[in-house]
Amino acid sequence: MxxxxxxxxxxxxxxxxxxxxxxxxxxxxxxGRWKYLILWFLKTKEHRYSEIKAFLWDISQGSLTKQLRELETDGLIKREVFPEVPPRVEYSLTSKGEALIPIIDLMEEFGKKFGEKE
Structure with missing residues (x-):
């Protein structure tokens, strides 16, 4: 490319x-290895960093931070910081990110149909 x-x-x-x-x-x-799964995890509701990290238990903190920043830069997710002590940060899909969900759902269906047969 x-x-x-x-x-x-x-x-x-x-x-x-x-x-x-x-x-x-x-x-x-x-x-990016984790972006599809992050978007899939955020498709139903917003989540905090620690929830995403627990869901993707095998990802390093640095990799998760990098993937979240790239998704935010590309306009697929929104990072909202709440003015609390300690600060609370939540991630959610933007309308652009929501537009990708049907593609990710199709990927999920494809994987379920063909993934275990190999």
Whole structure:
């Protein structure tokens, strides 16, 4: 692929590969081992960092923080800090993140149908 920076693709790539740009864009914002699972976990309600960490028990703190920051930067999740002592932080899906849920649900169905047969 022709990604030049965290902000997107080169204009030439977008214009020359219009038929596959949508797939490349979606793949790009979902790249990362844990992003699909984080979005799936947030699909029904907001969660705190510790809840996400407990759900993804095998992820390191650094990896989780990185994945959450990237999802936030790409506009898929929202991070809300509540002015309490100690501070409470909750993560939830944005409308852009919610738009990906049908794709993630299809991935879940596909995995259930074909995953255990191999």
């Amino acid at each position: 022709s990604r030049i920076c965290k902000d997107g693709f080169e204009r030439e790539f977008i214009e020359e590969k219009k038929e596959m740009y949508g797939i490349a864009y979606t793949q790009n914002i979902l790249s």
